[in-house]
Amino acid sequence: MEKKRILVADDSETITTLLTTALESGGYLVTTATDGYETYELGKTGVFDLVILDQLMPGLLGLEVIDRWQAEGVTTPVIVLSGVDDDRTVVDSFDRGAVDFVRKPFRVPELLARVRHRLSV
Amino acid sequence: MTEVAQLATLIIFAANALLVAGLIALKTTHRIRGRQQAKRKRRYMGLVSRHIAYPNCTDPITPAMATDPAFLDAVIDVRNAVVGPEVETLRGIVDRHGVMAHQIRRLRSSFPLGRRLRAAVALAELGDETAAGVLIHHLSDREPEIRIQAAKGLGRMGWTPAIDVIVGRFATETPWVRARFADTLLGFGSAATWPLLAYITVNHRFEREGPVAAIRALAALGDDQATQTLIEVLHEATDPEVKIATVETLGALGSPRAVPVLRNQIRSPDWRIRAKTVTALGEIGDVGSLDLLARALTDSDWWVRRNAAAALAKVGGGVDRLYEALIGKDRFAADAAAESLADAGELAAARRRIGEGRPRERDMTLVGHMSGDRP
Numbered sequence: 001m002e003k004k005r006i007l008v009a010d011d012s013e014t015i016t017t018l019l020t021t022a023l024e025s026g027g028y029l030v031t032t033a034t035d036g037y038e039t040y041e042l043g044k045t046g047v048f049d050l051v052i053l054d055q056l057m058p059g060l061l062g063l064e065v066i067d068r069w070q071a072e073g074v075t076t077p078v079i080v081l082s083g084v085d086d087d088r089t090v091v092d093s094f095d096r097g098a099v100d101f102v103r104k105p106f107r108v109p110e111l112l113a114r115v116r117h118r119l120s121v
Numbered sequence: 122m123t124e125v126a127q128l129a130t131l132i133i134f135a136a137n138a139l140l141v142a143g144l145i146a147l148k149t150t151h152r153i154r155g156r157q158q159a160k161r162k163r164r165y166m167g168l169v170s171r172h173i174a175y176p177n178c179t180d181p182i183t184p185a186m187a188t189d190p191a192f193l194d195a196v197i198d199v200r201n202a203v204v205g206p207e208v209e210t211l212r213g214i215v216d217r218h219g220v221m222a223h224q225i226r227r228l229r230s231s232f233p234l235g236r237r238l239r240a241a242v243a244l245a246e247l248g249d250e251t252a253a254g255v256l257i258h259h260l261s262d263r264e265p266e267i268r269i270q271a272a273k274g275l276g277r278m279g280w281t282p283a284i285d286v287i288v289g290r291f292a293t294e295t296p297w298v299r300a301r302f303a304d305t306l307l308g309f310g311s312a313a314t315w316p317l318l319a320y321i322t323v324n325h326r327f328e329r330e331g332p333v334a335a336i337r338a339l340a341a342l343g344d345d346q347a348t349q350t351l352i353e354v355l356h357e358a359t360d361p362e363v364k365i366a367t368v369e370t371l372g373a374l375g376s377p378r379a380v381p382v383l384r385n386q387i388r389s390p391d392w393r394i395r396a397k398t399v400t401a402l403g404e405i406g407d408v409g410s411l412d413l414l415a416r417a418l419t420d421s422d423w424w425v426r427r428n429a430a431a432a433l434a435k436v437g438g439g440v441d442r443l444y445e446a447l448i449g450k451d452r453f454a455a456d457a458a459a460e461s462l463a464d465a466g467e468l469a470a471a472r473r474r475i476g477e478g479r480p481r482e483r484d485m486t487l488v489g490h491m492s493g494d495r496p
Binding site for chain 2: 012014015017021026104105106109112
């Protein structure tokens with residue numbers, strides 16, 4: 001069976017390392033991006049089955065990246081990861097079509113379970 | 122003579138060349154070490170992440186890693202990214218491999234300062250309760266930054282026995298350390314309220330700096346339980362700085378119970394207390410103080426007038442009072458009112474309505490006043 005491809009976009013090396021390690025051990029193929037523009041360009045290719053997207057990144061904000069993808073017809077499901085702990089960000093994320101929202105700091109097994117669930121839908 | 126001068130020049134030149142070469146070598150070594158450490162840190166982050174994601178992970182963590190600063194940095198970074206049982210997993214890694222013990226030894230050593238400071242920062246960041254006793258001891262360290270890190274670590278772990286010790290040091294610390302100590306108290310939440318109040322009650326008659334820092338810390342904590350004691354402090358206090366801090370904190374806490382004692386302060390001969398008092402009444406949003414705030418627009422001090430106008434903009438019905446002041450006889454009150462109305466967006470709204478051809482009477486008054494067209 002072909003491995004699922006996940007794009008992990010976060011400007012924190014700790015987060016990308018942590019998620020890459022956890023996801024690769026779980027049998028996924030992981031690509032990382034560290035700023036908004038790189039994320040946008042990678043996501044535009046449409047090769048990913050899921051994106052884990054940080055909200056606060058240099059270049060473009062996570063929600064701006066989603067807006068641009070939508071304008072170009074990219075339909076990859078997005079889980080927004082954010083250290084901004086306000087309801088507005090959560091609501092904005094879902095309004096823009098994010099399939100899930102995870103607050104930082106997060107529980108690794110919980111995030112993995114959300115990824116598994118989303119990829120099985 | 123010429124030969125001696127030439128020789129001296131040569132020696133100076135050679136010495137300078139050696140010095141420059143030494144500095145370049147030092148900088149290069151430092152840079153290489155930095156890169157190697159960053160590389161090791163990335164490797165350790167992967168290792169720690171595997172242990173976090175998969176608790177049955179058997180990848181070895183060696184004793185040499187436990188003393189490597191790069192490993193410590195990796196643990197701290199991952200510690201800040203995760204929550205819940207993963208933090209316990211990290212704590213287990215740190216305990217089993219002697220990371221805490223190593224850092225505690227470094228902190229206890231007499232020198233060098235840089236190493237002691239890094240150990241203090243590491244212990245503060247890890248926030249592991251096994252270091253609580255050591256951190257309490259180092260609240261009286263000879264180095265201010267180590268004292269601050271010790272307080273920060275204790276706050277991070279919420280080690281409540283440390284509150285009294287931290288508060289007790291307010292009187293003897295420099296303003297900088299005191300302010301940082303006050304910041305760390307936020308980590309304890311409302312558990313810090315009563316020790317702070319006890320300290321203020323006992324000391325506000327005899328000293329200034331400590332109680333003022335404690336009172337400001339209460340504003341940051343935002344615990345309404347402090348209101349009653351602060352009301353009593355405001356009744357009793359004689360030091361103007363203590364009074365000012367108390368008035369500000371009562372405003373920040375926002376309890377209507379503080380309104381009567383605050384109203385009394387509006388008669389203070391000290392303009393600073395009057396200025397802070399009107400701001401506090403505005404923050405509480407007390408409608409019953411509208412007359413008092415409107416009268417403060419004619420205060421002899423411009424700062425009081427300015428704060429009173431800003432406060433009126435925050436209280437229900439206060440904007441009407443500002444418009445009344447605008448057409449009143451007191452030119453200074455009118456200026457303060459106009460400035461506050463502009464800050465509240467009234468001027469922009471008035472100009473918009475005028476532009477749309479549907480101005481209200483008071484729109485013309487405000488715009489006229491701002492353009493220097495006074496009645």
